Amino acid sequence: MTGSSPLARNYSPLPVTIADGSGAWVTDGDGRRYLDFLAAYSAVNFGHGHPALIAAAQEQLQRITLTSRAFDNDRLLPFAEALTSLAGKQMMLPMNTGAEAVESGIKVARAWGYRMKGVAPDRAEIIVAAGNFHGRTTTIVGFSDDPQARDDFGPFAPGFRTVPYGDIDALRSAIGENTVAVLIEPIQGEAGVVIPPEGYLRAVRETCTRNDVLFIADEIQSGLGRTGATFECDNAGVVPDVYLLGKALGGGIVPVSAVVADEAVLGVLRPGEHGSTFGGNPLAASVGLAVVRLLETGEYQDRARHLGELLGDRLRSLVGRGVTAVRSRGLWAGADIDPALGTGREVAEDMLARGVLVKDTHGQTLRFAPPLVIGQDDLEWALDRFDQVLAARRNSVPSASHDGR
Structure with missing residues (x-):
């Protein structure tokens, strides 16, 4: 038997332990705040503690x-x-x-x-x-x-x-x-x-x-x-x-x-x-x-539709700059990471270090699904962090590996 945790190893979570949450934000046991950009796979559409x-x-x-x-x-x-x-x-x-x-x-x-x-x-x-x-x-x-x-x-x-x-x-x-x-x-x-x-x-x-x-x-x-x-x-x-x-x-x-x-x-x-x-x-x-x-009330559907346009536009602007494809509808998107820059898991870990929680799937794809209560400023802040992560990874590899050749 290996490992010291009594938990079955059916998950490999990102290295963060969440202790509190409000709206679109969560806090770990050390008091560090993170913007939740996954919303428990849409289970937290209305934010934490509505x-x-x-x-x-x-x-x-x-x-x-x-x-x-x-x-x-x-x-x-x-x-x-x-x-x-x-x-x-x-x-x-x-x-x-x-x-x-x-x-x-x-x-x-x-x-x-x-x-x-x-x-x-x-x-x-x-x-x-x-x-x-x-x-x-x-x-x-x-x-x-x-x-x-x-x-x-x-x-x-x-x-x-x-x-x-x-x-x-x-x-x-x-x-x-x-x-x-x-x-x-x-x-x-x-x-x-x-x-x-x-x-x-x-x-x-x-x-x-x-x-x-x-x-x-x-x-x-x-x-x-x-x-x-x-x-x-x-x-x-x-x-x-x-x-x-x-x-x-x-x-x-x-x-x-x-x-x-x-x-x-x-x-x-x-x-x-x-x-x-x-x-x-x-x-x-x-x-x-x-x-x-x-x-x-229709409020949350309207928010997802309006803010989803921003989410989709910002992500599509990154195609060719570390993202190879984007699929989005409302406040829900999948972005495929250029393998030359790393795996989806590695990019998710970089996002975690910058205070944004996202999750990878099938190796190269990141899913974005923030709570529908997220504000536009917070949404843009998280997308800025994603842009920064990709830029840092682009700068760390030879240009020939991700310039389309």
Whole structure:
């Protein structure tokens, strides 16, 4: 046995230990402040310690926090009514984590296929996209093509077919008589904020409708204001059959997730077939309701859209100066680092040294996802630090290694 920490080594965090936070800023145990440019992968969309969310949690903590779904609680129905109204759907299934929402969506889609579409028993298929990230459960990693997520965790569940992300012709060709759903991220977050071609989501919607197949949108990272709209599907002008929501739905306070759909889909579930001890608990429902109330104002969607233009423009100005490509939507961006300057992890460590927290993915990509409450001055300050990091790295290597030759 090596190492002295009792923690399992399933993470390799940046060398910072956070002890406090407010808004877009966090503080380590030594009192040093950092601008949070990751927001817990969009789970902290509304910043650390948002007053309305803290108030909702504190009020509920004084009353009751857990009943289980063996009984109703007085916070769950108001939460369900608000969330379904926000999404324009009829029903919601409350769960806890994003992975649970995805697993629940898979079960619902299969039941819908057998009970509504008439697919033969145990033959249902769900189409997924290459490069996907939907969670870490054994079912989900079974249809991942990321070796780090998948290797040594089999055997895996059957019933999934993978097609290239953004390739509508491949999707159409993959649909067969046993296809019950298409499960995709409107923007692939873990893959590096990968945005599909213009018109792709509309074509997915049309293809699913034509073939009597459910369109399941995993908006766990892209939804709830991050991309300048309530859902990224709104930006594309489409409405999926099923929304999978999580992360920001818990306001950065408690894990809250949900499957949201019309009764024709979620109504296939019967009592006793699916559940969760903590799903829909009073504390989670209170915080979730407060989150929906914030989104109902439209303020956070507007902030993400407005400040996202600045974020995207500033990052694109660095292409050819240490960045090879940028993909952005709202306050969410992926920037690919020129390998001549170092790895994404090395650049993230340089950013940490300058007081900005970001995270790398897939070797060369940095993801930027600050809380939606960030001010413009703070946003520009962080981007200035990124510019400085790249300049320092450019100056430390021979020009011939990064001048395009």
